[in-house]
Amino acid sequence: MNETRLNLGLAKSKLENEEGLNYLRIAWNSFGPAGKAFLRIELPSGVKRKPNLSGFEEDADGRIFIHEPDAADELLIEIYTDEAVPAGRTTIVVELAYADAPTAFRFVKREIDLEIAAAEEALDGLIIDEEVVNKMSELGSPADDRNLRVDAFYDPIRKRRLPLRSENPGSTRNVLIEA
Amino acid sequence: MNAYTAQQVADLLRADDPQMNLRTVRYYTQIGLVPPLETIGNRRAYTDVHLQYFRAIMTMSRSGERLSDIQSRLKELPIEEIAKLGRKLPLYQAGRMLEYETHVVDDGVIVSVSDRVSPERKSRILDAVGAIMKEGEPR
Numbered sequence: 001m002n003e004t005r006l007n008l009g010l011a012k013s014k015l016e017n018e019e020g021l022n023y024l025r026i027a028w029n030s031f032g033p034a035g036k037a038f039l040r041i042e043l044p045s046g047v048k049r050k051p052n053l054s055g056f057e058e059d060a061d062g063r064i065f066i067h068e069p070d071a072a073d074e075l076l077i078e079i080y081t082d083e084a085v086p087a088g089r090t091t092i093v094v095e096l097a098y099a100d101a102p103t104a105f106r107f108v109k110r111e112i113d114l115e116i117a118a119a120e121e122a123l124d125g126l127i128i129d130e131e132v133v134n135k136m137s138e139l140g141s142p143a144d145d146r147n148l149r150v151d152a153f154y155d156p157i158r159k160r161r162l163p164l165r166s167e168n169p170g171s172t173r174n175v176l177i178e179a
Numbered sequence: 180m181n182a183y184t185a186q187q188v189a190d191l192l193r194a195d196d197p198q199m200n201l202r203t204v205r206y207y208t209q210i211g212l213v214p215p216l217e218t219i220g221n222r223r224a225y226t227d228v229h230l231q232y233f234r235a236i237m238t239m240s241r242s243g244e245r246l247s248d249i250q251s252r253l254k255e256l257p258i259e260e261i262a263k264l265g266r267k268l269p270l271y272q273a274g275r276m277l278e279y280e281t282h283v284v285d286d287g288v289i290v291s292v293s294d295r296v297s298p299e300r301k302s303r304i305l306d307a308v309g310a311i312m313k314e315g316e317p318r
Binding site for chain 2: 011012016019020021022080119122123126128133134136137138139
């Protein structure tokens with residue numbers, strides 16, 4: 001069986017420490033017929049997120065459930081800051097938990113770097129991930145509204161989202177932890 | 180040339196659309212949806228051209244276009260056309276769309292009339308526009 005991998009991408013390498021906006025893409029390869037699978041996201045202090053834009057179920061603890069791992073292999077999440085948080089290099093951690101046997105859970109953890117910067121420095125040396133930006137820009141069409149299952153949106157102007165399929169190795173670190 | 184900060188742009192745009200905010204202004208700028216900022220003095224600033232771009236984006240977004248399509252279209256349009264698109268934004272406000280009734284007079288004219296206009300007056304407006312269109316183009 002192939003190693004289960006998580007790949008992470010950010011639309012931008014930086015996030016303004018106050019009133020900043022960015023998008024996180026989480027992609028995975030198939031991890032078989034999982035009875036239970038969910039993602040958990042640890043954001044740096046002061047960074048917030050909205051419900052995922054791809055229509056996956058979430059619970060009150062922020063766990064994102066993947067009921068059909070073969071039906072979709074990625075999701076997008078809007079992250080943002082509102083009130084000022086300290087600037088500096090931080091990390092977003094995403095953990096995938098899935099059952100590969102009735103009682104055995106496996107965990108795959110991955111991190112991606114995010115620089116939190118003051119607004120006046122946010123453009124300096126900014127790296128844009130065109131793939132993530134394009135996926136966000138291509139999200140949705142008016143016809144997709146009827147399929148909305150969560151109150152999520154990809155930008156504050158339009159309320160649109162669409163299930164996505166693609167793969168992006170990205171430049172992140174993968175850690176496999178066997179439970 | 181007027182120069183604006185991102186916050187000022189967000190404030191100006193919020194008058195057109197309460198959902199517009201500083202985060203979105205910055206994000207659209209960073210992903211290249213609007214032209215690069217101008218350097219004025221020793222700082223980077225938005226100008227009236229940027230405002231026109233933002234209003235055009237908001238109009239096209241409201242009309243159902245995806246950001247990727249908006250970006251492609253804006254690259255092809257001269258600034259006059261972009262400004263023209265932006266001026267149409269009020270027509271796409273949800274409240275306005277409910278308040279205004281749109282009538283297609285013919286292929287060349289669409290008239291939008293507020294429900295505050297009495298039915299009699301609306302009828303006269305549409306009759307007048309229809310009559311003008313029937314006259315044909317002056318030679």
